[in-house]
Amino acid sequence: MTDLNSIEHKLQPRISVAPMMDWTTKDYRYFARLFNPNVIMYTEMVTTGAIIHGDAKRHLDFNGEEHPIVLQLGGSNPQDLATCTKMAQDWGYNEVNLNVGCPSDRVQNNKIGACLMAEPELVAECIGEMQNAVDIPVTVKHRIGIDDMQSYEEMLNFVDTVAKTGCNNFIVHARIALLKGLSPKENRDVPPLRYEDVYRLKQDRPELLIEINGGVKTYAETLEHLKHVDGVMIGREAYHNPYLLAEIGQLWNLEAPDRFDIMQQMMPYIAQRVAEGAPLSIITRHILGLFQNLPGARKWRQALSGGNAKTLKDVENALINIQEAMRRTEDYLRDNQAQ
Template identity: 85%
Template structure:
């Protein structure tokens, strides 16, 4: 069993286009060593014809890390899976859940739920090409295929390949009637379908995805399934990842200590030519739900150091933002204590 397979429970951050970049993943890792991080979905065509380094490189600190692939050509998926293994990824995942028009037109994502035999062929080829785990992320249904029985048929068909790990987004996707954004919110969550899948297929590793926002919700799901995948909340409120460390009795890190660890990375990326704004957009949520959250966002957004030449100035600006936020938090804490007294 690989190290990633031995993680229990399996808690992960969902693959999110333009959000789960290598900069975000480095930041996220500072909150929790056990949370599994996913790349953005990368199509096989982008890897094979758009520059492998650009799409596959990551920071060593990101482990455990999963490459999510988009595609439906078994041979191409096998080739990219082998590349992922050679690159050092801990796992590779096939996207059968994305509802966007762009991926539908290329037979990628949620539309593949209508073709379980093709998905099984893809997974079979991928598994034959690598020694690392191969997993599937899918919806509970699409369009006219909305029944539990149809989802079960999909899972059973793919499981015959030997794949035993399914990450289930507990919403259907309406590919013809809703936008990708609406498909994340409008179809109702059907957690009970995912719970039932685990109950009826106890030999499979089943993870649930969709609408999870708190530690308490995560704990509740873990009564019924093997893992929980968290999406947008892990991005907008990254300290949730630290709170989830309680599942392994980990000590919760201090937000300011996390930023101290982030500073050398920011300087390194800027020295490589990355604009400051490309990095800081991922850390705006550090103080989410605290009184200083707005002050922090305003301080970072008001910085003027965005180029390679301003690395030193950028670090000064961020440290100043940290100091102002800390002072504001202490001031609010003092006021709260005086009010209680």
């Protein structure tokens, strides 16, 4: 199995798409990969219980084209995390990440996510067991603080405690999480971004690989962050405006792909998934942002929105409609450029 460390020459700097529940599914990841071969893809967070006691295949399967890909785990039982990390390596994942950033009430009750920042020794034990179980890298994604633990010094203590295990890669969401009083959605927007804390962490611990996450929306912002840290993780903007991933290809001198070429590559995948029984809307909901910020974007979204296809004929018609939407959008763009 080839891990990310062995291909770092190709993946420097580290640019990744954040794990996002219900969004970074395997269908989205396949689509996103078409924009950039070097961006690192993360799964949605998967709990250890869902893997051990549920349908492991459903939670762990991915398309080979998605590499490099990281499985993000949610959990706090060291043995369960080690078991799932070993399964991830056997399944072909390049890396495993422990979620110490999710502020959801549901995961707090199961001691998963951001609440674990208050227990750095437990996180260190978890990471140690996970590392002992595999050869692939194990990383941590965390906040800059939570609730009454909001100082830079407390975050530094958390990182130092975990780093003693040999873990050297930390992805830092540059917002605190207020677990008492704010919803998960509010925790993505209300606490102010404190990029300077993440920059300072890299300054104080230059031997660690530090990536920044939170509020990144443009290629220019990505470049600015890379002056201070080793990598940038992009969240919602990579979903709503996936062509940003193509623009970031400039970091590797990659030629920007054409949006219509991307759809031509996507079409066989859509047909295959529908043939497997997936409702068409389950796939098309992930590609609505293809023409974001361009004339015709609204027409594209309208053409792909709607109910699920229920018969083979419905599927065929829906695929034709997608192709027609592409043609109409292309004509619209061409006409507007000519004016």
